[in-house]
Amino acid sequence: QIEEWSKYRDEFTDELARHKGLMGLPDPPPCELCLELNTIYRCLDCFFRHMLCQRCTTITHQSDPLHNIQKWTGEFFTRITLHDLGATYQLGHRPGETCAMPPAAMDLTLFDVLGITTVCIRYCSCREPGRQRPPRVQLLRMRWFPATLKQPGTAFTFRLLDFLHKLQTRSKINLYDVYATLISIHNASGLSPPIYSYNDLAFASCMWVDLRRVHRGGGAHIDGRFNALAPGSLAIDCPACPHPGKNLVTNSVDQWVHLWPMRASWVNTLYLSMDANFKLKQKERGFSDPPLSNGLAYMISDAILKTHLAECASKGLTSEV
Numbered sequence: 001q002i003e004e005w006s007k008y009r010d011e012f013t014d015e016l017a018r019h020k021g022l023m024g025l026p027d028p029p030p031c032e033l034c035l036e037l038n039t040i041y042r043c044l045d046c047f048f049r050h051m052l053c054q055r056c057t058t059i060t061h062q063s064d065p066l067h068n069i070q071k072w073t074g075e076f077f078t079r080i081t082l083h084d085l086g087a088t089y090q091l092g093h094r095p096g097e098t099c100a101m102p103p104a105a106m107d108l109t110l111f112d113v114l115g116i117t118t119v120c121i122r123y124c125s126c127r128e129p130g131r132q133r134p135p136r137v138q139l140l141r142m143r144w145f146p147a148t149l150k151q152p153g154t155a156f157t158f159r160l161l162d163f164l165h166k167l168q169t170r171s172k173i174n175l176y177d178v179y180a181t182l183i184s185i186h187n188a189s190g191l192s193p194p195i196y197s198y199n200d201l202a203f204a205s206c207m208w209v210d211l212r213r214v215h216r217g218g219g220a221h222i223d224g225r226f227n228a229l230a231p232g233s234l235a236i237d238c239p240a241c242p243h244p245g246k247n248l249v250t251n252s253v254d255q256w257v258h259l260w261p262m263r264a265s266w267v268n269t270l271y272l273s274m275d276a277n278f279k280l281k282q283k284e285r286g287f288s289d290p291p292l293s294n295g296l297a298y299m300i301s302d303a304i305l306k307t308h309l310a311e312c313a314s315k316g317l318t319s320e321v
Contacts, residue, residue: 020076022051028074031056040072041080045114058087062096065089065119066112066157083107083118091138092124092131101125109195110144112157116186116195145208147200154200161208175202210292217296234296242268 022029030037031053038053043060045067052060061067061082069085070077088105090098105122123135136146139155146152164178179198186195217234219226242248248268295301 022072023049025051028072033060041085042070042072042077044068044070054085058082058085061087062089066110066114066117068114068117081117083120086120088120088122090122090124091142092126092133099124099126101127107153108144109154109197110157111155111160111182111197111201113160113163116182145204147197147204154197156201156204161205164205165209165212175205206292213293213297229296231295231301232297234293235298241270 018024028037029040029051031040032050033052033056036053040051041054041057042049042051043057043064045064046060050060051072057069061069065082065087067082069080069082071080090102093099099122102122103125105120108119108121110117110119123138124131124133126132133141136149136152139146139152143158144155145158145161147154147156164175167173167178168175176198179201183195186192213234214220214226214229217229219229219234222228237243237246239247291302295304
């Protein structure tokens with residue numbers, strides 16, 4: 001396969017170089033929509049990379065604030081953002097609608113799988129019934145996860161958080177390497193102002209995993225939401241272990257009796273074990289953050305544990321080691 005591909009290596013090289021220029025268009029190229037000879041821009045994420053002027057670029061990206069834009073300087077393409085082109089996105093309304101009481105626009109640093117970009121947004125301040133929502137809810141309606149609860153200046157797309165969760169589960173890569181990769185996509189040369197949002201990404205990633213766990217456990221569809229979850233309701237049963245009524249036939253032992261009479265009773269044995277860290281390596285650090293799934297998954301809650309330990313202490317069952 002490599003030998004066959006090497007015959008077309010020059011062709012592939014020419015096509016890659018072709019994307020660095022105007023793709024065979026005259027210089028300067030006209031806008032492909034309004035035909036004006038203004039400064040030309042192109043989008044790297046749109047299916048058709050049309051050469052458009054500034055006005056047509058912002059109009060065609062009213063629903064795509066995360067796309068990467070490039071500007072033709074006369075010799076090469078340079079990176080630019082929709083924020084630099086003056087694009088502003090109204091939250092809390094349908095595309096094209098304006099808020100009756102629009103506040104001042106603000107910049108939002110947005111992390112996505114496509115990279116990092118700055119988006120100019122304007123929150124909705126309508127006082128109509130059913131429209132009064134805090135900024136964090138307006139961001140969540142856009143599938144953007146806010147880094148803070150009050151006046152968020154950074155957000156992460158749902159797509160990025162879901163991708164991080166699947167990537168860490170499959171590849172075991174640490175979060176910092178993923179964050180460094182996003183920074184490299186945004187600012188590989190290091191010439192742009194640095195962005196320090198690793199702690200925000202770590203917080204959002206942790207909250208995202210907890211929210212997805214609650215959704216899978218049915219917590220989003222019951223009255224009381226999180227507070228109504230029963231202890232252990234977020235735990236997932238092991239599919240390999242025998243569970244009567246789920247993956248275990250009631251008379252499954254009988255079919256093995258004539259084959260292994262002495263071992264038939266052990267066919268559907270449930271083995272329970274726990275691998276704990278008794279060295280307490282991080283005991284000196286202490287943990288001030290409360291657990292998110294306190295007693296809802298595989299471990300009992302702190303309150304039940306402390307009550308049990310108090311009963312053991314009153315009975316004189318403490319260890320002397």
